[in-house]
Amino acid sequence: MIIPLTKRRKDGTPYLRPDNIEALLQALADLPRDELLERAAIRDRKDPLYVPTECLLYFVRASRRDNSDAWFEKLYRIFLERVLRALPRAEASGNTASLLKEKIRNAVSDRFVELLAKDRNEPDERLDFFEVRFDLAIKRLRLDAQGRAWREEERSDPLDADTDVSEGEAGAAGAEYPFEANIISDPRFRDRVYLAIDNLPPEQSRTMHLLMLGWPIHSNDPTVMTIAKALGCSDRSVRNYRERALNTLVALFNPGDDQ
Structure with a gap:
């Protein structure tokens, strides 16, 4: 059985994932774990066996029920790699623009790790949106981090960009x-x-x-x-x-x- 989302509407019913994600979760849940990991590692979105990040996040969160740290860590490693690939990568030049990209990247990845850690202890509805529209949700996190980084940059000397x-x-x-x-x-x-x-x-x-x-x-x-x-x-x-x-x-x- 696929675990419903945590967030509830005013009438008490849970929010729903897109139909295609819900159907794919049902099929993926029946796979052996090794096969699921192999498919989760596929990066090409055009590959017919590609696992959408919304689905991968579901299994990361659902591993809480398995009481298996080993299974969680295997899924988490693949998932975090996807998060990092969705974020701006800092160049090695060390200039102001590069430092800002590094700040944004670190802020978003740190925030995601914090949310996952809290969700592992108790379901956190803030992650539900990522199971519905991951690309849009990660974009919002990135824009929030970008805005904070720019404001901090305006208030400080660029040479002191690293706190x-x-x-x-x-x-x-x-x-x-x-x-x-x-x-x-x-x-x-x-x-x-x-x-x-x-x-x-x-x-x-x-x-x-x-x-x-x-x-x-x-x-x-x-x-x-x-x-x-x-x-x-x-x-x-x-x-x-x-x-x-x-x-x-x-x-x-x-x-x-x-x-």
């Missing part, structure tokens, strides 16, 4: 993350966190992996390889990647959740 996080603030924030002890003590939980890190946006994922290898963010010694040098960005950007990654991981994992 800095001081070492003291970062250290204080890092000390509060509830999964740190579990990563050390529970191999199963550690594997899940590492997989979640792999699924982060590329800059955040690389930052976290290098941090776990003991690489410094900054060094006064020019011969020392730092994360900032490896990623070709500023120290402030690396700290922001770290904070966004940690906030995402906290949203995805509940304290004490070792299932």
